[in-house]
Amino acid sequence: MTLAVLFGAHSFEHEISVVSAIALKKILPKTEIVYIFCDYDRNFYLIPTETITSKRFSSGAYKNDTALVLKQGGFYAKKFLGERKVAFDVMVNLVHGMDGEDGTLSSMLTFFSVPFIGPRTEGCAISYNKLFTKLYAQEVGINVLDYQVLRKDSPMPIRIEYPFIVKPLRLGSSIGISVVKEEKELSYALDVAYEFDDTVLIEPFKKGVKEFNLAGCKADDFIFSIIEEPQKEEFLDFDKKYLDFSRTKRVNEATIDERLEQSIREAFKRLYDPLFIGALIRCDFFVIDDEVYLNEINPIPGSMANYLFDDFEGVLYALRYHLPQGIAMPKAYRYINSIQAAKGK
Structure with a gap:
C-alpha cells in the first residue's frame, strides 16, 4: 500500500501536524509513504520522504520542493509538457485543528474524489x-460535564462554581486552556482563550x-x-x-x-x-x-x-477497505427532458 500523508495547513496546530507526520515514518516500516505538505498559505508541496525533517518546514526549504495542485482525482505536479498525478492508494488526513478537523479539507477531498482516511465533513x-x-x-x-458558553462580545455571569476550566470553543492540543481557581484569575484566563477564539467553553474542574x-x-x-x-x-x-x-x-x-x-x-x-x-x-x-x-x-x-x-x-x-462510499447518482437530465417533451420542445 502506498499511503499519502496530508499535513500542515492554516492552523494554530500546524507544527503539531508536522511532528505527527514525521512520527508516522518510524511506525509504518512496510508502507510506502508519500508526504504532501500544505503550508500556512494553503499551498501544496510534495516532500521527499527520505529527507523529511522539521527544519525543512521552519526554514522554508520546502518551497524548493515540487508544487502540487488538487483537482479531480488527486494531486498533480506540473511538468514541462502536461502534468503528473501523484500516485498513492489512499490518503491520511493528518492536519490537526483548523482546515483538517473543521471540515475544510475533508470537503475538498470528497469533492475531488480523493480516497482518504479521516473524518468526513459532518464528523468534523x-x-x-x-x-x-x-x-x-x-x-x-x-x-x-456541566458547561457554559461565553462569547467575547456578549459577557454574562458565570454560573459554574470555582474551580473551573476555560477552553477556546474550537481548538485542540490544550492550546489556550486555563484552570481558574478563584475570581482574580478569571480575566487573564479569558484573555488567553480569546486570543484563539471569540467563544469559550467553561467546565467544572474536578481534581x-x-x-x-x-x-x-x-x-x-x-x-x-x-x-x-x-x-x-x-x-x-x-x-x-x-x-x-x-x-x-x-x-x-x-x-x-x-x-x-x-x-x-x-x-x-x-x-x-x-x-x-x-x-x-x-x-x-x-x-x-x-x-x-x-x-x-x-x-x-x-x-x-x-x-x-x-x-x-x-x-x-x-x-x-472500509471507507464510506457516496450514493451512486445517475448522470442524466431526465426531469428537464421530460418537461421539454411535455411542452413539445
Missing part, C-alpha cells in the same frame, strides 16, 4: 466545536478525576486500541501534549475491570457510528462515581494514536 463539524460535541454526546446517551483514552475505528467490525490512563498533573497542557504527538512507542494499558472497559467501549461505539465511519479517532473519557463521561473526541489524534495499538499498520490496512 461536530467534533471541532466543543458545544456541538456535548450536544451530540447527550443525543446518543453519553454523559458530559483527581480518572481519565481514560480509547482509540479505534470500524472495518468489518470495531477495532479497538488498548485503554490508556494518561499520567498527568492538573491537566495536559500544550507543552506536554506537544511532546506526546511524537510518540511512537506503545504505552501501558490501564488497569481497570471488565465492566468499566465494556462501558468505555460501548460509549465509543455510540459516538463513532455512523458519524466517523472512515476515520481513526480517539475519545477521551472521564470516570466519575463509576459513570463514564465524554471529555472530547479527537477526530485526528496526534500521530494517529499509533502508540495505543499493537499493530497500527494493520489497522490502517483494514480501514482502507
Whole structure:
C-alpha cells in the first residue's frame, strides 16, 4: 500500500501536524509513504520522504520542493509538457485543528474524489466545536460535564462554581486552556482563550478525576486500541501534549475491570457510528462515581494514536477497505427532458 500523508495547513496546530507526520515514518516500516505538505498559505508541496525533517518546514526549504495542485482525482505536479498525478492508494488526513478537523479539507477531498482516511465533513463539524460535541454526546446517551458558553462580545455571569476550566470553543492540543481557581484569575484566563477564539467553553474542574483514552475505528467490525490512563498533573497542557504527538512507542494499558472497559467501549461505539465511519479517532473519557463521561473526541489524534495499538499498520490496512462510499447518482437530465417533451420542445 502506498499511503499519502496530508499535513500542515492554516492552523494554530500546524507544527503539531508536522511532528505527527514525521512520527508516522518510524511506525509504518512496510508502507510506502508519500508526504504532501500544505503550508500556512494553503499551498501544496510534495516532500521527499527520505529527507523529511522539521527544519525543512521552519526554514522554508520546502518551497524548493515540487508544487502540487488538487483537482479531480488527486494531486498533480506540473511538468514541462502536461502534468503528473501523484500516485498513492489512499490518503491520511493528518492536519490537526483548523482546515483538517473543521471540515475544510475533508470537503475538498470528497469533492475531488480523493480516497482518504479521516473524518468526513459532518464528523468534523461536530467534533471541532466543543458545544456541538456535548450536544451530540447527550443525543446518543453519553454523559458530559456541566458547561457554559461565553462569547467575547456578549459577557454574562458565570454560573459554574470555582474551580473551573476555560477552553477556546474550537481548538485542540490544550492550546489556550486555563484552570481558574478563584475570581482574580478569571480575566487573564479569558484573555488567553480569546486570543484563539471569540467563544469559550467553561467546565467544572474536578481534581483527581480518572481519565481514560480509547482509540479505534470500524472495518468489518470495531477495532479497538488498548485503554490508556494518561499520567498527568492538573491537566495536559500544550507543552506536554506537544511532546506526546511524537510518540511512537506503545504505552501501558490501564488497569481497570471488565465492566468499566465494556462501558468505555460501548460509549465509543455510540459516538463513532455512523458519524466517523472512515476515520481513526480517539475519545477521551472521564470516570466519575463509576459513570463514564465524554471529555472530547479527537477526530485526528496526534500521530494517529499509533502508540495505543499493537499493530497500527494493520489497522490502517483494514480501514482502507472500509471507507464510506457516496450514493451512486445517475448522470442524466431526465426531469428537464421530460418537461421539454411535455411542452413539445
